[in-house]
Each structure stands twice: as C-alpha cells, then as structure tokens.
Amino acid sequence: MTAPQATLGLAAMERLQALAGFSDEPDRLTRLYLSPSYVAASDRLRGWMEEAGMRTRVDAVGNVIGRYGDATGPALVLGSHFDTVRNAGWYDGNLGVIAAIAAVGFFHTKGDTFPFPIDVIAFGDEEGVRFPTTMTGSRALAGLVAPDDLDKRDGDGVSVREALASAGLDPDALATCVRAASDIAAYLEVHIEQGPVLERENRPLGIVTGIAGATRARVEVTGIAGHAGTVPMAMRHDALACAAEMILAVETVAHEKPKLVATVGVVDVRPKAANVIPGFAGFSLDVRSEKDVVREEGLAAIRAAFRAICERRHMGFHIDIAHSANAVQCDARLMDLCDEAVRRVGVAPRRLVSGAGHDAMIMARLAPVGMIFVRCRGGISHNPLESISPEDADFAVRALIEAVRAFRP
Ligand SMILES: [Zn+2]
Secondary structure, X not given: OOOOOOHHHHHHHHHHHHHHOOOOOOOOEOOOOOOHHHHHHHHHHHHHHHHOOOEEEEOOOOOEEEEEOOOOOOEEEEEEEOOOOOOEOOOOOHHHHHHHHHHHHHXXXXXXXXXXXXXXXXXXXXXXXXXXXXXXXHHHHOOOOOHHHHHOEOOOOOEHHHHHHHOOOOHHHHHHHOOOHHHEEEEEEEEEOOOOHHHHOOOOEEEEEEEOEEEEEEEEEEOEOEEOXXXXXXXXXXXXXXXXXXXXXXXXXXXXXXXEEEEOOOEEEEOOOOOEEOOEEEEEEEEEEXXXXXXXXXXXXXXXXXXXXXXXXXXXEEEEEEEEEOOEEOOHHHHHHHHHHHHHOXXXXXXXXXXXXXXXHHHOOOOOEEEEEEOOHHHOOOOOOOOOOHHHHHHHHHHHHHHHHHOOO
C-alpha cells in the first residue's frame, strides 16, 4: 500500500491549498454559495479544467462544468461540491472536484480518449449554509429546483435569484441546467469520509454502498412548572427529567438496533430558571440508517419508548417530523468497478455506508452513482482541523483514474 512518489496527490494538495485561499473571510475558509469568493473560485476551477483539456461553462445556478473528449452519447460525470460551511476545512467537497480535474488532466497528458464524454461538475450549494436551500446545484440538474425556490432569502435578505444575478448568472435560465437521465451514464464522486472508520482500520480508501436515509424531528414534552422548593418529588411533572429519560431511550434503541444511528443535538427548556421545575422541554431527533425499514422500525421503537416513559410520568409529548429522506443505494456495478480500481492502486477494498448526505444522492435520480471515500484525520470535517495526507490524495486520484479507465457505459 505504498504510493511511488505521490506526485498526483501532491499536485492535488497544492491545488486544494490554493482553492482554500478563495474565502469570504480573511482568516478562515468560508465559501458560501454565490459569494464573491465562490465566483472567483469558479474562475480558478475553469482555468484548471481548461488546462486539463476540458471545454468549460458555468450553468445558470453556478455549477462549473468541464467536458473532456469529443465522444457523443451519455457522459460519465465526475464531481463534488466547492461551496463550504463557515470556518470550513479544505477538503470537504473540494477534494472530489480537484481529484476529478486531476484524473482528467492525467488522461489529457497521456492523450487518452474514451468512447464516452467525461463531464467534471463542481456543484454549488451542497452545504445549504447561505440560503434555506440545499444541494441547489445537483438538484437543478435533476430538475428538482422550482422557480419559487429562487425566491428564498439569505440572512441579509438577498434572494437566490438576486445572488445569481450578481454572480453574472441568469436565474430565468434555470431550466437549461436540467440534464436528461439518458444524457448521463453514471456519476462518480470522491469525498472525504467525514467519519473515523477508515482511519481506525488503517485504510486510505473505502467504497460507499449507499447514503443513509434520515428523519429529522422535533419532540416536545409538556409537564407542569412549579417551585423548586415547595413541590414534593412525588408530585412533580418535570418536563426536563422526562425528556432526559426519553433522550437516553433514543440512545438505547440505536445501540440495540444494528445499522441505526440516532442523535439528540438540541435541547431547550422552559422556563429555564434554576429554582423552577421545568414545565416544558423540547429536543431535536435525528435518526439515520442505510436501510429505510431499519430507520422506520427504529422510529417506531423510539415512539413506543417515549409513550411508555410519558405515561409512567403522566406527561404529554408530541413529535413533529420536519424532514424525511430515504436512503440511496450505490450502483452494484459501480461498486464492483470501484473495488477493482482501488485494488489496482494497491488498496484492499472496504465497503462502508455514508451517514452524511452528498450530491450523489441527488444524482441518483438521474443515473447510477458510485462514491469513493478518502480517510480523513480523526474523522473530523466541517472544521478547519479537517486533514488528509498527500499519499491518500494520491490513492484517491489514481483510483479514480483506474475507475474511469475500466468504465463501460
Ligand atoms: Zn461535502
């Protein structure tokens, strides 16, 4: 598992460092969708794509698209996103874009041609940080962005439509972004793992089997507020103590059910005073699984536990489901292709599920999708501490090269 000189990886790392310089803030990386630094980074990406022998364009929602080769027919699309969260790391999304350009650049240098066109797409708005939207770039390709979505506004009151116009794009040309399923043969995305599994097993790369489905809910528990000194313990209806028991039940259900993860990340309490028994507690609930049936069973078990706890404590509760997305499976043939590509660069293939969402889950509406994960230090992401090694970047680029070479539409 040694990379000879890691030259492709080192070159990719240099570009990732250069790309990190395109930021909305001076001392940290924040590249929000359609910001001035996003537009400047688009130009930089186009330049690199053109050096790699691609013809480039920016579509109406700000996706940067490069095409390699004169072949006609359905394209093999390689890509990821280049918008970031606030105070981001350098690799989330950007690695997949740079790796795709590096792979095509390698083919260009060798004079390699393919019987199918290769498109590299750098998507925007995967992170969904600036506007109350997410994955606008890939969703526009899949025809899932409605003109109304462009009226959504950021924290400064700027609409997506206005931001597109100030970026020099034409919001009325939204429909021109749409790609037909018959136009795309497959989609391959390289991405940092954003989790600790590959690092723990000392593996540079993994092959993604699917992207977990997710349910996001808000739970509210109603008790009775009262004086912390005068109400005897046996007569209390403490909403926070009840919520605490419910939160532990969430953890227990997820522990007991294989392939299920569940998280409570936000808790709020009212009236929120040290000398008042809480009369109300609300908390978030995030439940994910690669198997939709497991997620549904998990949710049912969580609801049953909530009911039992609240009945015993004589409390009321209700759950509002805010958002629900089914799991997306990666294509079996592309997983085999990626296994073989990874093996060819000297890495034993290891399959794993993605707990985080990616553009690939939207692209799955249009074409079979595959993803290769790259080990990241400590599994850390959405954080300036995000880190990968040049050797692992090299494995990633070379595996992508092998996958493209072995691909048949
Ligand atoms: Zn990402």
